[in-house]
Amino acid sequence: MKDKASDPIVAIDFMILVWGIRKTGTREQLQRARWLFQKLEEEEAQVILSSVALAEYLTPVPPDEHRDVIAALTKRFIVPPFDVRCASLAASLFAEGKNLRQMDKRGARK
DSSP, X not given: OOXXXXXXXXXXXXXXXXXXXXXXXXXXXXXXXXHHHHHHHHTTOEEEEOHHHHHHHHTTSOGGGHHHHXXXXXXXXXXXXXXXXXXXXXXXXXXHHHHHTOTTOTTTTO
């Protein structure tokens, strides 16, 4: 059995999740993300996903689905604090703010 301490440690950002898991992007982006995830799996890398990147990923996800998405991602990635509940709340607040800032709605942030 391999010692986890010798596994490489890698951090990924929000866009890698979008391309590699949500599978949204150009053909080249999807291929690169797929290649990266295959390499990380082959190397048995410990993959870190920041809670901030998690919040970004959750933004378009309905809040009642956050728990399931978080559970799936935390099985696959190490998600260190700023904690997961904060990521969910930040995503909801960001999405709400984004809806208020639709084009041609000047002063929506007031």
